Amino acid sequence: MVSSRNSNKEVFEAEVLESSVIDEGVLKKILLRAGRVIAQPALEGFELIMDNTTPPQVRLSIMGALTYLIVPFDLIPDFIPASGFSDDLVALTAVISLWQHHITPEIKFRAKSKLDKWFPL
Template structure:
């Protein structure tokens, strides 16, 4: 809780750009490409989880590891030097191992088709 009487305020000088200075179509393309880059592995992981040929144990492990990686609470807080990221490394290693053992061209293709629908290239 911030005590209003003792709070200090910092003044920052900023210049607001006119919308005519920013190429909005270029900015939209950059954001779309960033979205594609982030969405591709997520869609591949989703397709792997949904694929009937992925063993149930691998699906469960993948789901648990991915869930752990996106959870805001860690077993070992990230603020602890070196050790803080060790639990994340274990989860990431599990994901990479499952990925390399169970990713198929068919799964990648389904993910790519979905990616193209959600993030059209050149659109």
């Protein structure tokens, strides 16, 4: 019976991952408004989700943090100047720090490439 529970859990996680896609276009629009400081951990998280080697529990928690970023009404609404994205940054960096050991040099490179393309110096 325990094995069927584990099997159901894996199916559920796979369904959640397949149905909960973070749209890169929406993410880009939000990040261009939020700024480079928030974009860096968000893009690392996005690239971590997109990497096939990332475990399901890591993907789910990163998706939660990115969803929190995308939803405009949260603890501090995003439309409030100067502080609107501060809670989003805290959520993103907290989740990213939990899973830092899953972020490979390739993931960092892909995230940095997008960051530099979206926010040229």
